[in-house]
Amino acid sequence: MGLKEALLHWVFPRICTACREDLPPPLEGPLCGSCLLKLRRLSGPACRRCGKPWAGPEACCYDCRKKLSPVDAVRAVFPYRTPLPELLYSFKYGGRLWVGRALGDWMAGAFRLQAGLEGADALVPVPLHPARERRRGFNQARLLAQAVSRASGLPVVEALHRRRNTRPQWGLSRGEREGRMAGAFEASGPVKGRKVLLIDDVCTSGATLEACGRALREGGAASVRAFVLATACGCKCACGP
Structure with missing residues (x-):
């Protein structure tokens, strides 16, 4: 040196x-x-729908078999475990865009190898409420989508509008999250007949993705899948300690 x-x-x-x-x-x-x-990527058997580790005899995990979802499949790169929470906090709340660029590069690299996402023709980032985006200065999902777009050639389409500035969902049950997100989004872009791939940073209960998927279906999307950086998988086997 x-x-x-x-x-x-x-x-x-x-x-x-x-x-x-x-x-x-x-x-x-x-x-x-x-x-x-x-920082270990998710690997091993997974639920066909939610993408979380699942080694049961059925294709879908117990939770996914209990109800229908407007989102056909979710795929994630990492489990939401250290160091992912620290990286995302630094990116989203610390404004460290260079951390976000690294996360976007990892996500884009994983997309090329990710099974179950073939055939999409539009990347749709999960939107922030305009007031929250003004305070933060950026939408992290849009920046991740742009990284995936550069690697895949798929266009980023701003096809969703957030109607309500929903409060953070930390500590809420799945049912409470679903209730809070119900009707929070509406389709606002050209999605009729398109095979949409939602992009977001984290999937916890799936309530946000499902609310987005429902709005896209109502807007005429032919199919809706999701690709996220991390998922709160709640397992020990496939993610490591």
């Missing part, structure tokens, strides 16, 4: 987004080596 690089590192030290440890040169990116090793 040259004198200039050493001085820059001393004045502006790079820190791992997850563990906050010093990130010594020549390491680049948002994570140190130890935290990067914890």
